[in-house]
Amino acid sequence: MNWLSKQIRKEEWSPYVAGILLGIVGILTVILAHALLGASGGFENIAAYIGKAISPTNTYFNYVMPAAITYPVVLLVGVFFGGMLGALSSRTFKFHTMDDEQWKQAYGKQTWKRWLLLFLGGIVVEYASGIAGGCTSGLAISGGMLLVPAAFLFIAGMFASGIITALIVYGKKY
Amino acid sequence: MNFVIALILGLGFGFALNKAGLTKYHKIVNQFRLTDMSVLKFMMTALVVTMIGLYPLRAMGLITFPTVPATYIVGNLAGGLIFGVGMAAAGF
Numbered sequence: 001m002n003w004l005s006k007q008i009r010k011e012e013w014s015p016y017v018a019g020i021l022l023g024i025v026g027i028l029t030v031i032l033a034h035a036l037l038g039a040s041g042g043f044e045n046i047a048a049y050i051g052k053a054i055s056p057t058n059t060y061f062n063y064v065m066p067a068a069i070t071y072p073v074v075l076l077v078g079v080f081f082g083g084m085l086g087a088l089s090s091r092t093f094k095f096h097t098m099d100d101e102q103w104k105q106a107y108g109k110q111t112w113k114r115w116l117l118l119f120l121g122g123i124v125v126e127y128a129s130g131i132a133g134g135c136t137s138g139l140a141i142s143g144g145m146l147l148v149p150a151a152f153l154f155i156a157g158m159f160a161s162g163i164i165t166a167l168i169v170y171g172k173k174y
Numbered sequence: 175m176n177f178v179i180a181l182i183l184g185l186g187f188g189f190a191l192n193k194a195g196l197t198k199y200h201k202i203v204n205q206f207r208l209t210d211m212s213v214l215k216f217m218m219t220a221l222v223v224t225m226i227g228l229y230p231l232r233a234m235g236l237i238t239f240p241t242v243p244a245t246y247i248v249g250n251l252a253g254g255l256i257f258g259v260g261m262a263a264a265g266f
Contacts, residue, residue, distance in 0.1 A: 010193075011195075012193065012194070012195045013193040015194050015195075015211075015212040015213075015215035015216040015219065016215055016216075016219045017193075018190045018193045018194035018216055019190075019194070019216040019217065019218070019219025019220045020219055020220075020223050021190040021193070022187065022190040022194075022220035022223075023220040023221070023222070023223025023224045024223065025186040025187050026223070026227075026228075027224050027227035029183050030237065030239065030240060031231070031237055032176075032179050033176070033180060033183060034238075036242070036243075037183070071180050074177045074181055075180045075181075075183060075184040075187070076184065077181060077184060078180060078181040078182065078184015078185045078186075078187065078188060079187050079188035079191070080184075080188060081184075081188065082184055082185035082186060082187055082189040082190075082191075083188035083197055085185065085188070086190075086191075086192025086193050087192055090193075100198060100265070101200070102199065102200040102203070103199050117264050118264050118266075120260075120263075120264070121260040121261070121263050121266070122260070122264065122266075123260075124256060124257075124260030124264075125260035125261060125264070125266070127256065128256035128260060129257065131249055131252055132249060132252070132253020132254055133249065133250065133253070135257070136217075136261070137187070138243070139250075140217065141217055141220055144217070145220070145221045145225055146228075146242050147225075148242045148243055148245060149245045149250075150242075150243045150245040150246070150250040153245070153250040153254060154250050154251070154254040155254065157250070157251045157253065157254020158255075158257050159206070159258065160254075160255060160258065161254070161256070161257075161258030161259050161262070162259070162261055162262040163206050163207075164258075165258060165259050165262035165263055166203055166207050166262045169203075169262070169263065170207060174207055
């Protein structure tokens, strides 16, 4: 018991151990909810409230991604508090401005730049999820575990452009 | 759909992500620099565990799989290509 609580308080687990936990969550998702672990869909459901206000008869926001509190929206709330619980358990919970030492070395010290890039990156990622039909969690992990070809196409594309982007950003320091 | 179940599943998902350290910029970008393989180790372990759990259950006829994301090569690949840019630049 002592050993277990000590492990839970650790800030970082081996990725294999954390992966096993996610795997168990994945099994439970299919059995209990009969759904996938999608994250990007929830954002689209929330954004649909704005989309519908601008264009009330839009097919996408009425039928494809309707404005409603759906299962992925609740899942997102859970992910937020789950991450918070993780930080609380290791006593690393604090409010900070998303700073990261390595980021500062690559882009510069200004916090506003980090926030701007996060916002723009968020738009790019969400847009791409809309095209592909899911994100890292909903398509790559959830699709991958059910051996959907779409998931592996997505992972291939993600790594190809991700590596190129990192090469451009880091240049000689890659 | 039971929202209590969704909330609990989300809690588990967020907890696992936090403990794997994938809430940090350097973990994500270093995967693309191929200096830190945490993202792949995490993802692939989850895939294997889930497969081991789910496929026998389906073979025994106890569960059915939910609707899976559609495969359309251009869309999945193009989406992935755009996704990687945002992921490597912002770090999530």
